Amino acid sequence: MVRFGSFDTLKKAKKGSLKGKIAFVDELTPKHREGNGYGKNSVIRRTSASIAADKGAIGVVIRSIGTTNDRFAHTGQMSYAKGSKKIPIGALSSPDANLLATMIKKAGHVKLSMTLATEILPAGKSANVIAEIKGREKSEEVIILGAHLDSWDLGTGALDDGAGVGIVSEAARLIAAMPQKPRRTIRLVLWAAEEIGLVGSKQYVREHMADLKNIKLVSESDFGGSNIFRFDSNFASSDLHFVDNVMKVLAPLGIEKGNNTAGGGPDSWPFRMKGVPVFSLRQNGIDYFDYHHTPNDTLDKLDPKQMQQNVAAWSAVIYMAAESDVEFSHLPVKQ
Ligand SMILES: [Zn+2]
Incomplete structure (x- = not known):
């Protein structure tokens, strides 16, 4: 060795x-x-x-x-x-x-023998799961919030990414339950096969190239269930006033204003590459990699109180983006 x-x-x-x-x-x-x-x-x-x-x-x-x-x-x-x-x-x-x-x-000299039982199986089928709240005025314009459905098989995937699925689904449910729908369409997408290479989100972008200009904003919750401490954006400078508006609601939740270089989460990246603006609600990940991708990724690690703070922040940002007249201009395409 x-x-x-x-x-x-x-x-x-x-x-x-x-x-x-x-x-x-x-x-x-x-x-x-x-x-x-x-x-x-x-x-x-x-x-x-x-x-x-x-x-x-x-x-x-x-x-x-x-x-x-x-x-x-x-x-x-x-x-x-x-x-x-x-x-x-x-x-x-x-x-x-x-x-x-x-x-x-x-x-000085150590001999190691390795016995690995891994195997490569034939490709299986999986699917993105999509739900929608149709906009009342500009229904062709879409705000996407997402999380991914798959997880590594060692644990149960409670943090990665069951927590994210719960957070964004509950945020969408709260908005859908309001008496008046927001002006733009909100699309909840639970991505398939993120862990093996963003397969679901890449396929989605490939199939929606023709109407990508109508996708105004994308983000994903994929960092467990701990508190959000910062809001990062990746917007055109002409749209940055949206950050100031949204911070009025996020600051009381203990969330600070961040930078304008957000990645938006793994499944948002294929969109960002094509110029779609993204944002990140950054969560405290100090313990996340103690459990992530191990048999210890189980439900007992999640704190309902912190999940609720996440839901509050997500529902506020998504609702405000869907209701606002901020343009969310597309950014330069990345190579
Ligand atoms: Zn994940």
Whole structure:
């Protein structure tokens, strides 16, 4: 085995230097309120197999891309580079990664045998689930709020993304229950197959290219059920006054005004690439990667009080966007 204390040192290893060896990528994922540790380190899980194979390795183990010290290793999507040898890759929980690092340090030479039971199954069918509140005046103009239906099979997906599905569905239900419908149409989309590469949202954008100009705003709730602390937008400068309007309602919920570089959540990104404005209601994610993509992603981690704060913020922003005459001009297309 060869231990790399960071992903960067693996990348810098010479071609052929890992011939017949198993690479151990031992980089710690730090806790962060906005999940920046995961944002930076998930690339280790996604790409280490092909990078190590390119240098001659026959397998890879990585330190789990999670932020807890329990013994559940974190899972998630990975892929092989085109033409790359498909070598096995697995994650070790943090305590097990510590043990292995100590053994390598003490013994110098450690032999590891890997038995992985994963298999690639044929593609299945899944579908986006869509509901709509038809606008009373400008029904052709649409505000999309979403969350994703799929989850990793280790846990139950209560946080990722059952919480998001609950939050946006309840926000839409509250708006639908009002005596007067908002001026624009509100479309609730529960995305399919997000975890394996935003399959549902990418397909939706492909099929709606002709009427994409009528999609005014998109956002997704996909970060568990903890309190929202900030509102970030990604609007044309001519539409930024909407942020000031919405902040009058969000500030009493303990939400601060953020930046204008929001991503809008994973399934909003295919829309943003095509120029659709997005926003993010940023949630406290300090504990999120303790549970995310592990057997510990279960309902007991959710706090109804914090979920209610989410519902209040989502219903306010979506209602105001659908009722307002702010243009929500499209942004430059990203490549
Ligand atoms: Zn998710």
